[in-house]
Amino acid sequence: MQSELGFITKLFLISLGGAIAIKYIAPHLPISASTGGVLVSVFLPSVAMAMILGWRAQQAKAR
Structure with missing residues (x-):
């Protein structure tokens, strides 16, 4: 607890x-209001989380 x-x-x-x-x-x-800035700010957290979880999954398989 x-x-x-x-x-x-x-x-x-x-x-x-x-x-x-x-x-x-x-x-x-x-930060300018551009399409690229919006795409980065929207997709970066999801891509980063996917990479971290993928790395952890590989580490778990290695054990």
Whole structure:
């Protein structure tokens, strides 16, 4: 139970940090509104997660 609470707390804090960064820091970044920027911002998290999960799956098969 203690480890689950710790995990949920860490996840909440990371999400809170990301939300604060998006709300207060992102508007000050010089990012132009272009198709390429939108595609990168939409697909990068999914592609990164797929790569991480694929790497973990390969590591699990090796064991």
